[in-house]
Amino acid sequence: MHYNKVHLIYFSPTHTSAKIAYAIAEGLETDTFFETDITHEAPEHIENIEEELTIIAVPVYGGRVAETAIERLQKFSAHNTPAVPVVVYGNRDYDDALKELCDTVAKLGFIPVAAGAFIGEHSYSRENMPIAAGRPDAADLQKATEFGKEIMKKVSSIQSLESISAVQVKGNFPYKQKGPSTPQAPVTDNSLCTLCEYCIDICPTHAISVRDGEMFSNPESCIKCCACVKDCPEGARTFDTPYTAMLHANFSARKEPELFIK
Ligand SMILES: Cc1cc2nc3c(=O)[nH]c(=O)nc-3n(C[C@H](O)[C@H](O)[C@H](O)COP(=O)(O)O)c2cc1C
CATH class of the missing domain: 3.30.70.20 (Alpha-Beta Plaits)
Incomplete structure (x- = not known):
């Protein structure tokens, strides 16, 4: 199948998920490009996506998809539309978030044809206690663009979307239990x-x-x-937050993106 339209949907308060989504889109090299940024609000009405290869990028919060993103994604519907669910996490772990995102978008009518977990600077990273500071970096973005090229190759070789099964990703169901939210705010x-x-x-x-x-x-x-x-x-x-020191001490060793496409 040939797709010459790509649609990016992202929830990205500190911009790392959006950067990865753009880099993947670059590799797809399609003629037409749409984007729906759900960081600040959900679309007012249900947005139906049918003819556009869709990249859906969100951050990992507590090993799950950020809850606000899950809520806002409910405003999309699709019908056998190929999608690439992507989670971006701060170098600790993405636990069950990628599986949760794949399951969520499948329920909306998308078919996850490929998926990825990328690393972004941790929201709690600070100058004196960095956690994945500056990521995604040039190497991450290059991987994302190469991934985009691979995705286009895969999608172009598909005869009929009805006949393909969703990509298998790492993660478990029931998903990781959510911990209590920190009571303080900035x-x-x-x-x-x-x-x-x-x-x-x-x-x-x-x-x-x-x-x-x-x-x-x-x-x-x-x-x-x-x-x-x-x-x-x-x-x-x-x-x-005390998490900053804990994450800096335990999760400073560089992790690499994990891609699922077979
Ligand atoms: C409330 C909260 C929980 C988070 N939980 C995790 C986590 O479980 N694992 C992890 O590696 N990073 C975690 N992070 C870090 C983000 O996933 C990471 O910084 C991501 O790049 C943010 O995406 P954005 O730049 O698109 O907003 C958390 C961040 C916040 C704010």
């Missing part, structure tokens, strides 16, 4: 904050507001993605 250093409100614009769950002349993060709706910490132009936002 805080603002008021001596640095200029109240530019950029953090309000980029927060994926609209958890930030101005309260009594200061930035306030609602810990209930904050998903701890650290978009506001990493992207604050003044470096005024911080999120201190």
